[in-house]
Amino acid sequence: MLGYGSGRRVEGRGDGAFFTGLPAWVLAFRDRNDEARIVMDLTEAGCVVVCFASKVDALIAATCLRRMGRYCTVLPAGTIPAQQFRDADGRGLVADVHLGWATCGGRLLIRRDGMPARLGRVMHHWAQEPLRFGFDRDILHEMDRLHERAGSFAWRETLQDVSTWDSVRVRRVVDRALGLIEVARAEGSQCGEVALFDPEFEQWHLVPGPGPADV
Structure with missing residues (x-):
């Protein structure tokens, strides 16, 4: 992760056609x-935006990061400018999609920059007008497989439910997650x-990963 110390400057507003199906954060x-x-x-595609399908994971x-004195806010991916997702040559749209957290011996691994180590996959699409960008079939299939290993077959419905929770409930669940x-x-x-x-x-579920995590 280039992470907290670096990133693309935010200019303008979201284009409204990004992550309109399953939201991203x-x-x-x-x-x-x-x-x-x-x-x-x-990543192998260069320095790209990290996207979370779960607001709880983003939090x-x-x-x-906050515990390391590094302060971030969580934003809907659809509200930031499309330019944030442009690849190096400007002809494509790219994101590093979070799939899960890397663990060893049941412990969450924390990098030097304070970010938990995670398993991610690059999602890279050609940019065609009108611009559209969201989780594609391959990424969703990989998410499905991981959640199915954990016995969580209705994970998308769960994320939809979480989107209706108030901030107090969400914060309590995040604190609960890190306390467990x-x-x-x-x-x-x-x-x-x-x-x-x-x-x-x-509750946490530990499952075999499909490949090496980014630690």
């Missing part, structure tokens, strides 16, 4: 010049476990 912060920036990650990340799992420093090791948090039942 991003992390934003203020740099030293008090300019708003979006948290990004370094878990923000809370871990131990943390450890990520030291470059890669473990095969992925943790998924179920906000409805307020």
Whole structure:
């Protein structure tokens, strides 16, 4: 993660045609010049915006960063400018989609920058007018497979329910999530476990990951 210290400056407003199906969430912060920036990650496609399908997961990340003295807010991905998702040559749209949290021995791994280590997948589309961008079939299929391993077959419906919760309930669930799992420093090791948090039942599920996580 280039993460908290770097990101693309936010200019303008959202275009309204991004993540209109299953919503996505991003992390934003203020740099030293008090300019708003979006948290990004370094991937094979370059430095791209990190997107969360779960607002609770986004808030878990923000809370871990806050514990390191790094303050982020959570924003709907559909409200930020389309330019944030442009790839390096400007011809495509790209995002690093969060799939789950990297764990080792049942402990959540925390990187040096304060962000929990996570499993992500790059989603890269050609930019065609009118611009549209959202979770594609391959990404949703991979999310389905991970949640099915955890026995969570109605995860999309759960996320829809969470979107109706008030901020007090959401914050309580986030605090509950972090209170239920131990943390450890990520030291470059890669473990095969992925943790998924179920906000409805307020419990973690540990499942085998489909590949190495970003630690």
